[in-house]
Structures are given as structure tokens and as C-alpha cells.
Amino acid sequence: MAYYDYKIAGPSPPPALSDRLRLYHVEMNPYGHRVMLILEAKRAKYEVYHLNPLKLPTWFRDKNPRLKIPVLEIPTEHGDRYLFESVIICDYLDEKYAANSLHSREPYVKAQDRLIVERFNELIKGSLECFDTNFAFGSEQIVQTLEILEKELAFRGTNYFSGSRPGMLDYMIWPWVERLYLLRCISEKKFEQKKALFPNFSDWGDQMQLDRVVKKLAHSPAEYFDYYKNASTHTMGYYI
Amino acid sequence: MAYYDYKIAGPSPPPALSDRLRLYHVEMNPYGHRVMLILEAKRAKYEVYHLNPLKLPTWFRDKNPRLKIPVLEIPTEHGDRYLFESVIICDYLDEKYAANSLHSREPYVKAQDRLIVERFNELIKGSLECFDTNFAFGSEQIVQTLEILEKELAFRGTNYFSGSRPGMLDYMIWPWVERLYLLRCISEKKFEQKKALFPNFSDWGDQMQLDRVVKKLAHSPAEYFDYYKNASTHTMGYYI
DSSP: OOOSOOEEOOSSOOOOOSSSEEEEEOTTOHHHHHHHHHHHHTTOOEEEEEOOTTSOOHHHHHHOTTOOSSEEEEEETTEEEEEOOHHHHHHHHHHHTOSSOSSOSSHHHHHHHHHHHHHHHHHHTTTTTHHHHOOOTTOHHHHHHHHHHHHHHHHHTSSBTTBSSOOHHHHHHHHHHHHHGGGGGTOHHHHHHHHHTOHHHHHHHHHHTTSHHHHHHOOOHHHHHHHHHTGGGTTGGGOO | OOOSOOEEOOSSOOOOOSSSEEEEEOTTOHHHHHHHHHHHHTTOOEEEEEOOTTSOOHHHHHHOTTOOSSEEEEEETTEEEEEOOHHHHHHHHHHHTOSSOSSOSSHHHHHHHHHHHHHHHHHHTTTTTHHHHOOOTTOHHHHHHHHHHHHHHHHHTSSBTTBSSOOHHHHHHHHHHHHHGGGGGTOHHHHHHHHHTOHHHHHHHHHHTTSHHHHHHOOOHHHHHHHHHTGGGTTGGGOO
């Protein structure tokens, strides 16, 4: 299902890093999707190892006792190190590859964007699990989240949250929005009705889908529908 | 009880900002303490308004419907704006007053420090409420937190988490550690026994207490003891 190159994390740890970063990722995981968007936006050199969250290798458990996923492995002067938490990993990448900054260089705007991401993180907790039992339109959590984002886009009056091109805030929320399009597979009509309630946000979503970085990592609504339909046999508990 | 100058937030909103920042603070609140430490470390020009969390003025509720405390009010080109979440406020201040950076300029170290603060935030949730019912030595939460910090200091081999002087991580955890010294008021002997279990951390605490910024905002163990003894009559629910 993945269009990017990847390796499977096996019983032996991968070799030490030399010229690239390494992402440990669970396929279809939106938090790992976040990190890949930033790696691509930064044109970083990286490789992806897929993990089966139900069969995590011992070496991975040893290096990551709290079993956080995704993990970015990076070379440091003290050897390779693990970095956790998608938002912190992405901020790290934005600072490490400082050209073409994805965060605003204006501290107040950056702080506002971080607040929106934190609020978003709170609101979406468990929102994908909604897909698990039924594909309800307009679950309260999702509507509340979309209302906040619609209002914010209208207030900013820009094509993207970050201005005239996608920035950190755009990419941080995108993985969940891309998955929302799966509702098309249930009822195109209902989907369009809901979409009309959030005109700015809908335009934003349409534009995001044309972005080079977004396109490179995109899955279709049908793929997501298929995936979440069988979610109970997957690994919902690992969306961390 | 406060040694700093402050005003009381009354029924009318304070005047628009001109030459300084404004912090809305609940007295003795450790999250507000965090922000004040950074304001002082940065030698920012600011004023403090005390709020009574049980009687929040209407104008404050209107501007801050989620009732977040502390709040930093800052002048922007679009007028005065509120900024929330102690960690985000402190990171904002570190970027706005960029000279004398409190975060490491090495992105990986900064990311590690942010991870430790996030872990700390999770662990301490509700830890001060322990003081509410009994002043237990070695509640599991507190011991687990101290073990992580002790190990980290030993690993770093530096006087402060941030090296040879206090930095962002040091100040982010300090308000809770300063309050921990109130255990002295219950049993000096038990306190010293516990302290001996965390030698690096104890040395760090002793040194932090000599820091200019820490000293300026410090309360004594007796003051904290007195405060938390009566905590149920205070505003424990507002430690957000």
C-alpha cells in the first residue's frame, strides 16, 4: 500500500546510521505520516523502517521502553539516538534543516500555531477510532475541530494556515484531514453537504492535495476506507 | 505573600499595553511561576495581575473562554493578544528575547529537553494535590519523577541540566521542586534521608536556590507548607 520505499524492521537491529536519518513507522499511522511530510518538505535524506506494532523487535523495545511510535533515529556525536513525539521530531527537523523554515519566524505567530496544534492533538485523540465502529458523519469531536480550523482560516484570510504556501501547522493537521476524505466512500452526497459547511477549510483541503509533499505520501479515500473498515484487525491502539 | 509587585485584576480590564508584557497569574501557581522565572531570566519588562480563580472577571472570561491560566498578554501589530500554555509562553519568550538563549542552540539537545519537560508535565499532573490530603514522603509519582531527573543529571554530568548555568529545562521543572522542600517542615530527618537517595538532583536543587532568578521569586518551605496545608480552601483545581 505504501508508495515510498521502506524496509521491514526485523529481529536484528539495522546498521548504524551514516548519511541519512531513519524513521521507524507503523504503516498508515497518522503521527508517522506527519514526520514523513516534514522529512519530504525539507528534502531530508532518510529511510523508513516499518514496524509491526504487535510484534515489536526486542532491540527496538530495549531502546524505546515506553514503546513510542514514530521514532526518528538520528546520528549524534555520541552515536545514534532516538527522538520521540511527532511534534517534537518535526520541530527538530525544522530547526536542523533551517533553510526554508516551516514555522513562522515571528515568535508570536509560531506560538499561536503551536497552540492550535496542541488543541488539535487534544481534540483528535481517539477521533480515528470513531472509524472503527461506524463511519459517522459529523461526530462531535470532528465537527468541533473543523469549526475551530474553519474560523482560524477565515480569520487569517490566507490560502494556507501558514500563508501562501503550506507550513508547519498545515502539515501537522494534514494526515487526519486526508483520512477524513474516506467519508466520500460512504456517501458522496453527505460528504459534499458537510464540506459546504466549512468553505474555507474545504478550499484549503483541495489545495493541500495538490502540494508536492502531500501528493508524494498520499493514500486514496478508498485505501483509507479499506484500512479503517478492518481497523479492529489492525493496530488502533498504537496511534500514539 | 508575594515579594514581587503585582496588581489585582478587577471588574474593569486593565489599560492597553504600551511598553511591557502583562502576566495574569494565580498566586502560588507553579505554572505561572514558570513564566515568571523566564521573564526574570530574560530581564523582560512586565507587570503581574493577580486573579482570583473563583471570581474571574467577565472581561477575562470573554477573552479567554477556556479559562487558561497563566496568560501572557503581549502587544502585537493587531492589538494586544493573549498567549496560553506555560511551556509555549516560555518558548515564545526565549525566541522573542533571543540574546542569552535558554534553550540549547543544538536542535537535538533542545528536542531532548522538550521531551523531558513533556514527560515531567505528564508525571506531575496532580502531584501537588497529594499535598492536599497528606504530605506523604515518596509518593510513587514523585519518586518516579525524581529517579528520571537524577539519572538524566548523572548522564549529563553537568551542574545544571542545561550545562554550567540554568537553562530552559532547569527553570521548567523548578517550581515543583521548590515546593517539594516543604517536606522539611514535616520531618527534617525524613527529608534528608530522601534527599540522600538522589545525590545529583539534591546538589542541583541546592545550586538552583542560589540562582539570581530563582531567589527573586522564591517562597520558603514554611510558606508553601502553610499554603498547601490549607489547599482545600484554596484553588487546587486551578493548577492548569
